[in-house]
Amino acid sequence: MVLSPNDDATVSPVLAPTGEVTVQDSGSLSDNRSIRGATAVEATHPGTSPGLGHVEIPVPAPIQGFLPTDRGALTPALTDVHPMGLHCPEGGMNTSILSQAEEVPPGSPYSRPSYWLDPAKAQEHIDRIHRFRILVMGRANAGKTTVLQRVCNATDQPETFDEKGEKVDATVVRGSLWRGYHNIENELVFRDNPGFVFHDSCGFEAGSEESFDIVMKFVRDRAKATRLDERIHAIWFCIPLNESLRVSMAAEMRFFDECDTGHVPVIVLLTKADTLSLEAIQELMNQGMSVDDAMRGAAEVEERILNHYLQMVKDWLNKKSFPPKDYLSLSGMQQEGADCTSLITCTANALKEEALEQLLLSTRQSNLEICMEFAIMKTLKRLMTKQGYKVQPASLTFYMSRWLPYVRNGDTIPHPGRSLKMPTLSISKQYSMQYVAEHGLGSILVFEYLYLFQVQNGRNNMQEGLTLAVKEYQSSGIQAKVNESIQKAFDMHGNNVDILCPILVHIAMENQLCKILFPLY
Structure with missing residues (x-):
């Protein structure tokens, strides 16, 4: 039959x-x-x-x-x-974006809808994308470098390559790469995992109209780049919890109000959640607890404070014209070997093509x-x-x-x-x-x-x-x-x-x- x-x-x-x-x-x-x-x-x-x-x-x-x-x-x-391989020029063709959505049960890592390229075209084009490209956004000292190191299982700083693919001298980018001096077009690549390519948002939070326009143009161009290998596949927007959120989020809220990222998902990462432990201890001590008792009971209060901040950020950004695809809090990133499973899972679920x-x-x-x-x-x-x-x-x-x-x-x-x-x-x-x-x-x-x-x-x-x-x-x-x-x-x-x-x-x-x-x- x-x-x-x-x-x-x-x-x-x-x-x-x-x-x-x-x-x-x-x-x-x-x-x-x-x-x-x-x-x-x-x-x-x-x-x-x-x-x-x-x-x-x-x-x-x-x-x-x-x-x-x-x-x-x-x-x-x-x-x-003998399977037939593809011999087309790398990334030399544009492709449609999505054709079918599937709802999956809530819970576990597959709780968000997934979208599929037309299957006859998806593999033909996506097979020519050799690296996963991510734009990392956020102000200086938002913990971005540390997150990237943990994702790539690296301890060193990333190497920097300019738009022509030429390596930038390390002395030029020594120290923090996230203080507003880095060209957003430059590629940041870790030797331990060259499959990831990162771009830095250049510290547009400083309020410069020119810096903001540069970021907007980069997102628009790279979200729809004709060469598939040059497209960005995801955006990680880092917001540190060690600063006053309402004061520090003016630029962030403007971005989500004005920047349409199209099919590229934006995931808000609440970084430096570890700093909330001090806030939790202080809250318990203000209630009359000793230092030792406050430290023992801090975990539950810390979780409550984190959920409060998370909900606050969601309330602000979900009202914007182009809200994030998802939200995630990160802690323990200062430790080598920190678990990034939740970040990778969250990003995978936000993508629109299985490939x-x-x-x-x-x-x-x-x-x-x-x-x-x-x-x-x-x-x-x-x-x-x-x-x-x-x-x-x-x-x-x-x-x-x-x-x-x-x-x-x-x-x-x-x-x-x-x-x-x-x-x-x-x-x-x-x-x-x-x-x-x-x-x-x-x-x-x-x-x-x-x-x-x-x-x-x-x-x-x-x-x-x-x-x-x-x-x-x-x-x-x-x-x-x-x-x-x-x-x-x-x-x-x-x-x-x-x-x-x-x-x-x-x-x-x-x-x-x-x-x-x-x-x-």
């Missing part, structure tokens, strides 16, 4: 593909209504288990954060597929659990709904792998003129939503293990590493445990993806190969 990629009707489960499988795949994801051009799946051996078959996936291409598109036909198992979410999370190079969580809640969830289970195993594996940060150094990845082979990881005998869940979850667990012990360690034989990862997943009993847990979830909740997908995230986190096989890793 052949499933038509254009059939919008409800499709009854068919026998899963095994043995010889023929696939025609456009290599692009559709919106939530269908998988456009996605797969014609023919089962040539009815009644056999898909777990015995093999699927082929494209090798990650040596470009930042993304893998090549699978456009080959998957013919008999263990035959090679940009993938670029951000893979650029971060840390916390693979976030990558896994988004892969399940975004990609796998969509593929499980409606016609999602029409996608064939090779494409499913490929889509899941795109969330992991495979490419940081071209030397660690083979040339994409090869394919990788792996078996299907589902034990289901029917091609169904449960089959997609089992193979998708197995794929993300295998690729997480592969990343940590293959790519991160600089090994070059990807096929050998993938084969080893699959073997560990199957022989360790983890696969059986995962699929048993998935079966129980489906037995309890049927095909309700809103309930199933958070459960799948929990199953994935509980069955990471590295944590189970190497608990001290």
Whole structure:
């Protein structure tokens, strides 16, 4: 039986593909209504288990954060597929912005709407964006440099490059980069994570009309730049809590009243929240407490004060013509290794294209659990709904792998003129939503293990590493445990993806190969 990629009707489960499988795949994801051009799946051996078959996936291409598109036909198992890479000039074409919105359940990191590029065009263009570009705004001493260092896991100052890409002498930018002397067009890049490019807002809070106009022009130009690699993808607006908010926010409120950032999300970051602890202690001491008692009880009061300031800022800015996309308070940023998970998650949820979410999370190079969580809640969830289970195993594996940060150094990845082979990881005998869940979850667990012990360690034989990862997943009993847990979830909740997908995230986190096989890793 052949499933038509254009059939919008409800499709009854068919026998899963095994043995010889023929696939025609456009290599692009559709919106939530269908998988456009996605797969014609023919089962040539009815009644056999898909777990015995093999699927082929494209090798990650040596470009930042993304893998090549699978456009080959998957013919008999263990035959090679040569994916077609893109050879267009980098960032040389404009693209439409959004076509479809999806509401996701509140709570967790996916509580905001997500928007999708037309799927046939999204990957073609966004694959040419090699770095995630962020404009960082805020006054001097707002804690911006510290935030960027924590995001990039760096302790040094960023290197500065001018508009021509030439490095600016460090003596010119020594000391604070955030005191109004930095050209907003200059790029700030940390050696430890060159996948991020930052721009400084040049201290327009000083009240200069010229400085304000420069920022406005930069935002307008970079939000709609013809070259995609020059566009800004997000704006972090830092507001420190160690100053009088009402006095210090005149320029900020003007920005949100006059500057339309278009599709580029602005996230307000309340920095230096740690300073509120002194305010909390002082408040308790004014009530008659001793210093020791006040210090012990300060945490609860500090949280109340923070929530008060947060609500105050929201009340002011949400009334403006162009309010922020979201708000986030940051504390503990002075500590090396401070957790930036909330900032990355908040930014990813504010983006309007899934491919940009993938670029951000893979650029971060840390916390693979976030990558896994988004892969399940975004990609796998969509593929499980409606016609999602029409996608064939090779494409499913490929889509899941795109969330992991495979490419940081071209030397660690083979040339994409090869394919990788792996078996299907589902034990289901029917091609169904449960089959997609089992193979998708197995794929993300295998690729997480592969990343940590293959790519991160600089090994070059990807096929050998993938084969080893699959073997560990199957022989360790983890696969059986995962699929048993998935079966129980489906037995309890049927095909309700809103309930199933958070459960799948929990199953994935509980069955990471590295944590189970190497608990001290």
